[in-house]
Amino acid sequence: MKRFVKSADTSTSVSQSQRDLERILRRYGAGDFNLGSDWEKRIARVAFRVPDRPGDKVMVPVRLEVSIKGIAEVLGFRNPSQAAWEQAERVAWRHLVLWVDAACSAAGAGMQTMSEAFLAHMLVKTPGGDIKKVSALLDEVAGDGGYRALLPAST
Numbered sequence: 684m685k686r687f688v689k690s691a692d693t694s695t696s697v698s699q700s701q702r703d704l705e706r707i708l709r710r711y712g713a714g715d716f717n718l719g720s721d722w723e724k725r726i727a728r729v730a731f732r733v734p735d736r737p738g739d740k741v742m743v744p745v746r747l748e749v750s751i752k753g754i755a756e757v758l759g760f761r762n763p764s765q766a767a768w769e770q771a772e773r774v775a776w777r778h779l780v781l782w783v784d785a786a787c788s789a790a791g792a793g794m795q796t797m798s799e800a801f802l803a804h805m806l807v808k809t810p811g812g813d814i815k816k817v818s819a820l821l822d823e824v825a826g827d828g829g830y831r832a833l834l835p836a837s838t
Contacts, residue, residue: 688757690777697727700776704729704783711787711797712737715744720772725751727775729783730806733797736790743797744806746816747782749775 695703701718708716713733720727727749732742755763755771763771786800798805803818 686757688754688774689781690774691758693773693777695773695777697772697776700773700780703780704776707780707784707787708733711791714742720751725755725768727751727772727779729779733787733801735796735798743801745797745801745804746806747779747801747804749778751775754778 697720704718705716708731711733713731715730715732717730718728728746730744730746732744735741735743751768751771754775755767758767758771758774760767760771787797789795790797790800803816803821805817806814807817807820808814809820
């Protein structure tokens with residue numbers, strides 16, 4: 684069964700998606716943008732700091748990453764050609780735009796704070812001085828099963 688992937692056939696360029704991301708984030712008062720791709724690791728990434736609530740001085744540091752390789756696999760590209768990799772990268776960047784837009788829109792409407800919207804992807808300093816995502820810290824605490832193991836078993 685083929686999986687549905689929103690924007691799977693996007694023709695929006697990576698650079699346009701990056702401009703869209705910056706426009707959305709600026710609308711919500713974000714700064715310290717860092718947009719980029721790690722082509723060797725096949726990762727699209729955006730990092731930024733955004734006010735927790737509109738007009739707030741508390742800035743929430745966030746790093747979001749999408750695996751271009753994972754997108755290629757879900758799109759069904761077994762041995763991707765250069766064109767297939769480029770399509771997977773376009774899809775990955777479009778997903779970052781959709782993700783950020785939805786989370787920021789909900790926060791802007793008062794449905795959640797930015798820290799609630801991006802909790803798993805917030806960056807925190809560990810007691811040892813390392814900077815890590817909250818989800819990585821939860822994985823470490825939970826052990827091999829990852830933090831998902833902390834969720835109740837379904838019945």
